[in-house]
Every structure is written in structure tokens, then in C-alpha cells.
Amino acid sequence: MTDWLDTIPEAARAYLEGRRLDEVECVIADLPGIARGKAVPASKFARQMKFYLPDSIFYQTITGDWGEAANEEGFIERDMILKPDMTTATAAPWTGDWTLQVIHDAYDRNGDPVPFAPRNVLRRVVDLYRAQGWEPVVAPEMEFFLVARNIDPSKPIEPMMGRSGRPAAARQAYSMTAVDEFGPVIDDIYDFAEAQGFEIDGITQEGGAGQLEINLRHGDPVKLADEVFYFKRLIREAALRHDCFATFMAKPIAEEPGSAMHIHHSIIETETGNNLFSGPQGGETDAFYYFIGGLQNHLPSAIAVLAPYVNSYRRYVRDHAAPINLEWARDNRTTGIRIPISGSESRRVENRLAGMDCNPYLGIAASLACGYLGLMEKKRPSEQYRGDAYAGASDIPQVMGQALEVFDKATDLHEVLGPEFARVYSIIKRTEYEEFLQVISPWEREHLLMNV
Known part of the structure; x- marks a missing residue:
């Protein structure tokens, strides 16, 4: 865990100075811009530098309903591979413990950027x-x-x-x-x-x-x-x-x-x-x-x-x-x-x-x-x-x-x-x-x- 913490931005390192990191929030923006993802213990994040979410998070409306936007294979909720961009690691200072947030990028199983992930659209x-x-x-x-x-x-x-x-x-x-x-x-x-x-x-x-x-x-x-x-x-x-x-x-x-x-x-x-x-x-x-x-x-x-x-x-x-x-x-x-x-x-x-x-x-x-x-x-x-x-x-x-x-x-x-x-x-x-x-x-x- 020490290795990846050495790579995070200075502000995040300063926030954690003298403290033990408890949790990492792995987040990605959906179409409305809501943060979706998972919160994982810091020790697990250190061992697992990617995680999975279904592509259906991008088919959801602001009300929580679903649009029929799946491709010709149908609504099978295929997993995306989410990889952290460690340059985005930042504090979550309102939490009760010592927590970092990290924005992730979405890729398909071939390693290509998911084309309807908002951060990929901007890139x-x-x-x-x-x-x-x-x-x-x-x-x-x-x-x-x-x-x-x-x-x-x-x-x-x-x-x-x-x-x-x-x-x-x-x-x-x-x-x-x-x-x-x-x-x-x-x-x-x-x-x-x-x-x-x-x-x-x-x-x-x-x-x-x-x-x-x-x-x-x-x-x-x-x-x-x-x-x-x-x-x-x-x-x-x-x-x-x-x-x-x-x-x-x-x-x-x-x-x-x-x-x-x-x-x-x-x-x-x-x-x-x-x-x-x-x-x-x-x-x-x-x-x-x-x-x-x-x-x-x-x-x-x-x-x-x-x-x-x-x-x-x-x-x-x-x-x-x-x-x-x-x-x-x-x-x-x-x-x-x-x-x-x-x-x-x-x-x-x-x-x-x-x-x-x-x-x-x-x-x-x-x-x-x-x-x-x-x-x-x-x-x-x-x-x-x-x-x-x-x-x-x-x-x-x-x-x-x-x-x-x-x-x-x-x-x-x-x-x-x-x-x-x-x-x-x-x-x-x-x-x-x-x-x-x-x-x-x-x-x-x-x-x-x-x-x-």
C-alpha cells in the first residue's frame, strides 16, 4: 500500500500525514453526473487496482428507471473494467474516518474506453x-x-x-x-x-x-x-x-x-x-x-x-x-x-x-x-x-x-x-x-x- 500512496497528489498525502487511511471510494460519473461506485477498505484497494460495474449504470435515468439503450446483444448488464486514475485521488473530509476518493475510467473487456462514459467522451x-x-x-x-x-x-x-x-x-x-x-x-x-x-x-x-x-x-x-x-x-x-x-x-x-x-x-x-x-x-x-x-x-x-x-x-x-x-x-x-x-x-x-x-x-x-x-x-x-x-x-x-x-x-x-x-x-x-x-x-x- 505504501507504493501507491506515494503516487497520489500532494494534497492527498498531506491530508493523510500521520494518519492511517481507512477507506477508498472508487467513483465514476454516470450520465447525470452522479457518483457511482464502491467503497472498499484501504487494504483491499492496495491489492485490487481495478474493479467492475455493469454498463447499465449509463442506461439509468435521473429517476432510477432504465432506458432501452443496450446494444444488439440486449440488456445483459455486461461488466465494465474500472481502473483508477491516481492523479484524481483526493480527500473526503466530511467522512467520519480517513477516506480518499479516486475517479476511475471505464474500459470494456478488450481494453477500449467505454464510449458513453462521460469522462471518456470529454477525453x-x-x-x-x-x-x-x-x-x-x-x-x-x-x-x-x-x-x-x-x-x-x-x-x-x-x-x-x-x-x-x-x-x-x-x-x-x-x-x-x-x-x-x-x-x-x-x-x-x-x-x-x-x-x-x-x-x-x-x-x-x-x-x-x-x-x-x-x-x-x-x-x-x-x-x-x-x-x-x-x-x-x-x-x-x-x-x-x-x-x-x-x-x-x-x-x-x-x-x-x-x-x-x-x-x-x-x-x-x-x-x-x-x-x-x-x-x-x-x-x-x-x-x-x-x-x-x-x-x-x-x-x-x-x-x-x-x-x-x-x-x-x-x-x-x-x-x-x-x-x-x-x-x-x-x-x-x-x-x-x-x-x-x-x-x-x-x-x-x-x-x-x-x-x-x-x-x-x-x-x-x-x-x-x-x-x-x-x-x-x-x-x-x-x-x-x-x-x-x-x-x-x-x-x-x-x-x-x-x-x-x-x-x-x-x-x-x-x-x-x-x-x-x-x-x-x-x-x-x-x-x-x-x-x-x-x-x-x-x-x-x-x-x-x-x-x-
């Missing part, structure tokens, strides 16, 4: 960039709500009680006083993140009641997706310590803004180390415009991945802090594609369409895939939008069913993400959508029961 896209001599760089922003405990699905979600004993206030964006209301939860978030070796770029109060945003430092897409995957669990655990819930629903409270996972993109030329979006004199390159053009042309096909649930589409509301179209502009937060203020070395493109409810591996993969297609097709975007983009027309799917129809036709996007992934994803999401359509909502009972 596939990153490898396409690297084959061109490019290194993609991303920086995710995570928005979420801290809400009062809610164990009754029929009750509306309410803001949590702050430190002052008052419910969290809305429309207090960037207020330090509002951030102080959640001080004990934020303190635990910082402590957990430090124990896990994650660097937070900042925490701010957003516009919703109890809504916060955490920014992460830019870096390798797979590493950053791992961090978002870990952060969702970390934040939930910190909230539970203080009698509240953390939710990453796209739109948990009807009157409040939704929660996004904005994704900032840049690309480094491997040979030179230069930003592909900036020329020798610091100007914007053709590649910069092609990337934006790719987002404009292909994001409609990827919305089903960036907005994966029926609730996701409640976020795209005019004048409510989320984009309604694919206009692009510099330093303009009303557009779906924003170019932040930056120097030429850090020039980047921000995709504001993704919801925080998306699987981080798949959301980042889909966004990078659209930009990659733009770079390959070399099509320039529309003219930069001037003014308030909410005044423009909506040009993105408005409901899950429509988004899936567009996704199913996008064979060029499927080739980048992987055709087998696209097949499985569509089946699972259509199954979820059909499940939703069987539910009668309170609105329908209130307005239709006696009036139609």
Missing part, C-alpha cells in the same frame, strides 16, 4: 484538439443555491435562513453582507476544498436568494471537469452540516434567476505556447472568429447536453440573467457568447448557455466540440451584437423535446462526441422526458380542472 474531444497541435483550456464558473431543507416535493423550494435568522435576500448580487449570511457554510466549503487540493478563484453572491457562484482557475478540461464533479459533492456535504441543502438545479425557485455553469475557452498552440485566438501583434485571429462561429452554428444541436432536463429550459427567460439566443459580443452579459475583457495572452470565449445541472464532463465536451467544428469548418460568426441581446429573437430550443430532435439530427456533432454516446444519450433523455410527461403538475390541476 475523446480533447484528443481531437491535441491531434491538431492544440491544447484546449477551460475555466468553469459554478452557480448554485443554498436553500432551506425540503423533503416534500410538493412544496416550493425556499431560500435558506442566513446567519442573521432571516431568509436569504434576493437581488443582492456581489453583496459582501449577503455572502456573510452564509459564512459558516462557505467556511466549510473553503476547508473542504483546501483538504482536497482545489484552488477557488473566488466566491460571490449572485442575483438569486441564496445563490452563490464559485469560479475555478483555468486549466486542462478533464482536470477541471473532475473538480466540478468533486465540488458538487463537496458543496452538498458542507450545506448539510448547516441544516440546509445545496442545489444545482437550473431553476429551483420560480421567481429567481437560474444557475449556470459558464465555460470560458481558450486554446494554446502546443508548439509555440501561444494563444490561438491572438496574433503576433495581439489582434484577434481567424481561429478566434471560427471558434465563435462554431458555437453559433452548433450549440443549438448541443443544448440537449448543456440543458439536460425539463427544468433546464425554465432558465432561458428574457431579461432574467440567462441568454435566450446565440448572439456574441464583447463584454456583454446579455449575449449567449461573451468575450470578456482580457489581454491578448488570455483572450477567451465564454459560453453562457450551459446550466449548472449538466454533467460537467459532457457540458465541457459539448462546448469544446462546437468550437472544434467551427475551427474545422472555418465559418465566421454573425456580426457582433450591439446593445441588449434580450431585445433580439430567441434562437435556441425552448423545451427538452425540441432540443432532442435537434440533437438527433446533428451527425457532425455526434462524430466529435462519439456516435455510440449520442445514441445512448438520446435514448436515456427521451425516456426521462416521457417519464416527465406522465406527471400532472399543480398548474394543470389549478387552471384546467374546473375551467376547460
Whole structure:
């Protein structure tokens, strides 16, 4: 066991210094981004550097039902081989004993990556960039709500009680006083993140009641997706310590803004180390415009991945802090594609369409895939939008069913993400959508029961 512990990241070694490791959680993200896996004693993990799970974990909907996504052999629940990526070993500091988490990669019996495992989908896209001599760089922003405990699905979600004993206030964006209301939860978030070796770029109060945003430092897409995957669990655990819930629903409270996972993109030329979006004199390159053009042309096909649930589409509301179209502009937060203020070395493109409810591996993969297609097709975007983009027309799917129809036709996007992934994803999401359509909502009972 000593040998493998010597290979884990420094933060994990520091966490265990002078302590005896009790347990290792072997985890993998399913399609929704839920951690699946096994917890094993540390002594067993040291002897067994792989384990098995059925491929059916990727055929399961968010409700626990199953989509008919198995291949021609049928639903036989074939075992996948899961191998640990020891660079992802990190603490689970909320547990009662000394525990590490390790993300695993999924392979079939021939040693090939399972094509619908989300981490493998993202790796596939990153490898396409690297084959061109490019290194993609991303920086995710995570928005979420801290809400009062809610164990009754029929009750509306309410803001949590702050430190002052008052419910969290809305429309207090960037207020330090509002951030102080959640001080004990934020303190635990910082402590957990430090124990896990994650660097937070900042925490701010957003516009919703109890809504916060955490920014992460830019870096390798797979590493950053791992961090978002870990952060969702970390934040939930910190909230539970203080009698509240953390939710990453796209739109948990009807009157409040939704929660996004904005994704900032840049690309480094491997040979030179230069930003592909900036020329020798610091100007914007053709590649910069092609990337934006790719987002404009292909994001409609990827919305089903960036907005994966029926609730996701409640976020795209005019004048409510989320984009309604694919206009692009510099330093303009009303557009779906924003170019932040930056120097030429850090020039980047921000995709504001993704919801925080998306699987981080798949959301980042889909966004990078659209930009990659733009770079390959070399099509320039529309003219930069001037003014308030909410005044423009909506040009993105408005409901899950429509988004899936567009996704199913996008064979060029499927080739980048992987055709087998696209097949499985569509089946699972259509199954979820059909499940939703069987539910009668309170609105329908209130307005239709006696009036139609």
C-alpha cells in the first residue's frame, strides 16, 4: 500500500500525514453526473487496482428507471473494467474516518474506453484538439443555491435562513453582507476544498436568494471537469452540516434567476505556447472568429447536453440573467457568447448557455466540440451584437423535446462526441422526458380542472 500512496497528489498525502487511511471510494460519473461506485477498505484497494460495474449504470435515468439503450446483444448488464486514475485521488473530509476518493475510467473487456462514459467522451474531444497541435483550456464558473431543507416535493423550494435568522435576500448580487449570511457554510466549503487540493478563484453572491457562484482557475478540461464533479459533492456535504441543502438545479425557485455553469475557452498552440485566438501583434485571429462561429452554428444541436432536463429550459427567460439566443459580443452579459475583457495572452470565449445541472464532463465536451467544428469548418460568426441581446429573437430550443430532435439530427456533432454516446444519450433523455410527461403538475390541476 505504501507504493501507491506515494503516487497520489500532494494534497492527498498531506491530508493523510500521520494518519492511517481507512477507506477508498472508487467513483465514476454516470450520465447525470452522479457518483457511482464502491467503497472498499484501504487494504483491499492496495491489492485490487481495478474493479467492475455493469454498463447499465449509463442506461439509468435521473429517476432510477432504465432506458432501452443496450446494444444488439440486449440488456445483459455486461461488466465494465474500472481502473483508477491516481492523479484524481483526493480527500473526503466530511467522512467520519480517513477516506480518499479516486475517479476511475471505464474500459470494456478488450481494453477500449467505454464510449458513453462521460469522462471518456470529454477525453475523446480533447484528443481531437491535441491531434491538431492544440491544447484546449477551460475555466468553469459554478452557480448554485443554498436553500432551506425540503423533503416534500410538493412544496416550493425556499431560500435558506442566513446567519442573521432571516431568509436569504434576493437581488443582492456581489453583496459582501449577503455572502456573510452564509459564512459558516462557505467556511466549510473553503476547508473542504483546501483538504482536497482545489484552488477557488473566488466566491460571490449572485442575483438569486441564496445563490452563490464559485469560479475555478483555468486549466486542462478533464482536470477541471473532475473538480466540478468533486465540488458538487463537496458543496452538498458542507450545506448539510448547516441544516440546509445545496442545489444545482437550473431553476429551483420560480421567481429567481437560474444557475449556470459558464465555460470560458481558450486554446494554446502546443508548439509555440501561444494563444490561438491572438496574433503576433495581439489582434484577434481567424481561429478566434471560427471558434465563435462554431458555437453559433452548433450549440443549438448541443443544448440537449448543456440543458439536460425539463427544468433546464425554465432558465432561458428574457431579461432574467440567462441568454435566450446565440448572439456574441464583447463584454456583454446579455449575449449567449461573451468575450470578456482580457489581454491578448488570455483572450477567451465564454459560453453562457450551459446550466449548472449538466454533467460537467459532457457540458465541457459539448462546448469544446462546437468550437472544434467551427475551427474545422472555418465559418465566421454573425456580426457582433450591439446593445441588449434580450431585445433580439430567441434562437435556441425552448423545451427538452425540441432540443432532442435537434440533437438527433446533428451527425457532425455526434462524430466529435462519439456516435455510440449520442445514441445512448438520446435514448436515456427521451425516456426521462416521457417519464416527465406522465406527471400532472399543480398548474394543470389549478387552471384546467374546473375551467376547460
